[in-house]
Amino acid sequence: MSAVQGTELKQAARGGLVSIVGAGISAVMGFALTFVLARSFGESGSGVVLQTVAVFTISLGLARTGMDTAGVWILPRLVLTDRSKIRGATTALLVPTVIVGMVLALLLYFITPLVDTSSDGYGQQLVQAIQATSWFLPCGAVVMVALAATRGLGNIVPYTVIGSVGLPALRPILVLGVAAIGGTAVLASVAWAAPAALAMIVALFVLWRRIRAQERVHGIPGGWWPDKDTHAKIWKFSLPRWYSSGIEQSIIWFDVVLVGAIAGASAAGIYGAASRFVSAGLIISTAMRMVVSPQFSALLSEEKTARVQELYTTTVTWIVMLGVPIYGIFMFFSPTVMGWLGPGFEAGAPSLVVLCFGAIAFLIAGNVDALLMMSGRSGWMAFNKSVVLAINIAGNLILVPIWGIMGAAVSWAFSLLLDSFLASVETRIFLGIKFGFSRTAYAFFIAVCSVVPISLTVIHFIGRSTLGVFVAGVGAMVILGIWCWLDRRRLRLSELKVFSRKGNKPSNNTPVFD
Template sequence: MSLTTNTPSEKLAHSAIISFLGSGFAAVAALLLTIMVGRALGAEGTGLFYLAVGLFTIASQILRLGSNSAVIRTIATQRALGVKGHATSVLYIAVLPVLLISLGAAAAIVLLAEPMAGFFVDAGQQEDFASLLRQLAFLISLSAVLAVLQTLTRMLNSVLMFTMLQNVLLPAGRVALVGLALWWGMDAFEVVFAWALSIPFWVLVTVGILLPKLREDRKLRERRLAPGTTREFWNFSASRGVGAALEICLEWVDVLLVAALRSPAEAGIYAVVTRIVRAGQIIDRAMRVAVSPKIAHHLALGENNAVRALHTKATQTMILVAWPFYLTLIFFGQPVLGFFGPEFISGTQVLAVAALGIMILTSTGMLQSLILMGGRSSWQMLVKAISLTLSVGLNIVLIPWWGITGAAITWTAVIILDASICGFLVYRRMRIGLDLRYVLRSILVALAVFGGGWLVLRLCGWHSPGALLLGAVMLALVYLGAIALLRHWLGLGELKLASFTGRKKL
């Protein structure tokens, strides 16, 4: 008999580490792909590539219908209440509507490909772009189904399996296929098709992984599914689906508007900037994957103190890991952009503005997850609608005047508005706060070491890529030492033992 058991805190910490490593791999793969595309296709080709990828991603996210979050919430709530054996029912409830609606949407894309192409690209590229959209239509449908199936692997198999499928194997496959397409000298639109080509294969793999777990789960069934489960699932998903659609449009609308209102070349530079900045959100995505089911569990039982502890721990982790990256982008944006090609260095100022915006967002914690796992998907939908309206309006006004700098200013303004509204809803309406002592202390450590360190190095004349790499190693060592020395002041000792279980106050 084993003499040791994994505590809830240890299990969650293990999940967080796996999710972080997987998200880190996905972010590195995305950056590598961007470097490959940028160096091979230049600013204009990169703009066309990300224009098509953006449209693909928006359509795929919308066609998930918000079912991803509903799958996590439904299964986590059932487990918290002792309901077993209904994962197959949740699968049918989630996947069938997504499949049917996404197939209809694929047919609509095929029919509307030419007018869509006419809106985004010049006359000389419209025929090729319309042909690409027709080729991608069915793959967009499968991509929506794949996302739902992979979410089920998170709940039925393990965080490791989910992470391997979504954050390691799929991104690695895309890098390989895009690399081959570029090596063969394909143009931007052909490279996009190569990027999406592996989706049917991963659908089959994911189904094969799920089937044994679904059979095991059905053996645990003790009673029939509660009446109204389907209605509750899709009531939640409906508003979440609209919210997710608004969220993904918010993520890509600036790139699309830069392409439509300025040029593909400027869109390419701006797309590279935003991809770099979003790479720093790996810790946010890792925390969502690891912590969201636990948040749903505690909220279902009314354990707000445990949620507060989780939220504080997640926010601290996000700040301590992500802020050094964003501060590096602010002080050394030029050599970073130089890795993608000389055409992209003109986006240095834009990179600093965008990085500042994401730093603000990171410091507010997991507000979106708290709102969603608390069943308030309608709140999230309203917030995203307001944010998207502001984003479209400001971008239409500022992009023609200031180009991609106007898009970056809009980005930061929208982030501040979004975080302010969500913060009010979480802290005032849901009554779930943060222990600001530890959050502010984490901010101070990151600013002192990386903010102060990069400022000193810049004043000493360090500007080259070599200086960036050497400085990053030096500051990282100082940073780790500072965290180790200040761990009790930062509250990391208490957090390690108790924050994930909610058994002690921070």
């Protein structure tokens, strides 16, 4: 491995550690929110809030207009070529987001009552909650694009502090406050959405400071509007991504809405809670994607395929090795985990197991989606997401009436497997990036050996109790830590020694991603 490749891995590791810490806090806050909703509003009330979150998140995927990913793609390239274009490019990213966000907010407010066919009180609350939260949609979209732009300009910290820590921490606190004063699920939904307004102000301020820092390197401030070439590149990249982003969020969240429409608010509450637990295991993959996506873009623009291959394969092993044990604990102790939420939620335990299988398949593919996207092939990404969403919706419509929430879990798990497969094949064909089977299989073997024996032993002697979850979790972490230490060279974990930056500074021609 060359010195340059080592520097890239160290940058990925350093940023990954920061991002993982933030993603871990986000996951804990996500648990807290799910717990507060379940304990305070019950199955049906939490179902209203989670369905509202689903509609908001899907709409947010559209409101971003693909500009968040476009920022991560184009800004690292401008850092390499012409910093004077950064300010104009950022304006071109933010303006469409504001406009489309406002239009979608209006559409949600006026159209939602027209499509409501429910006759119960929870259906009416859902309509009111969607209408009330829709006004925060432009704020949420601007936050996502502004934070993505800071990532594209080489700093993962604002994304972590604001997006992974600040917003997730405020939400359960505010929802708990609503529950304490006896508020409804509608008010709880507003409490979940409202922090986006504050986050928007902070994110824009941080982004402005980052832009000025880059311009000082160039010595000349850029114009507020992009030239035609930059503008065209942004829209050419973002248009397919705009479509695929909405589809992508629909794959993640639309099943919660469908479950609510077909099986009722109570089923949506149980299934939505199970799916939120599963999202916690994706923190490793998400954290690494935040860091490596700009690096993929910069390296692919210079056609440095070998270095992309090494960066991709190494980070996949880290994702699998650190992420799979989380799902192993969830699978072995699913009745206990779902039981934490209160009476009735244990019914979601089998669904949680199936969802974990799908998430593990997604982890094994690594950040292959990011590779495909950063190569500029957003059209193929849009195609993949369209196929997967169509199959996901069809699966839900067929299986939920028969199997209930288990049908939704099976459909979602298969959708993730298909999505990863399509992206992996296309990345191999278009970019020549191979799936590192041997290294990934070894990482998976380490993860299985870390979690399976200790979990079976704990279940035998302690049982599936809360204490058992804690003992098995700690034991798996210890086993994994020891194995990683003993085999750190093969696993490239020596690259995690990045807190001393002496000698690891990139050249003047390499964007700094820290």
